[in-house]
Amino acid sequence: MLKKAGVAIDMPPVDAGRYLIDYLYEFGPSMPAGMGSGPVTFAEMEAWERKAGVELAPWEARLLRRLSGDYLAESHRATKPNCPPPFEDSPALNEFDARDQARRLNSFFGG
16 A cells, blocks of 8 residues: 555664675575465575575574564564554654545545
């Protein structure tokens, strides 16, 4: 709905660890599993490490696995209509909501 309306969402800032998010999206935040998607496995991460020439610390690998699971959970939650973003309201989102409410009221009252 927001994309159709041309609303740019202000993403929360990343103060540290941006490289980990880049890694997550480089090897993919999820992978095929059964009849859907699942979190990235440690085996998949290890294969990516070998090919990319990256050596993750154990805590980085655990965090990436958790981020992969969080990504999947949020992507499933986001399929529900009117799902709020996983971060605090942004000015762009608040403006969109105000315009949408005004449009609905106008439509309801026949204007």
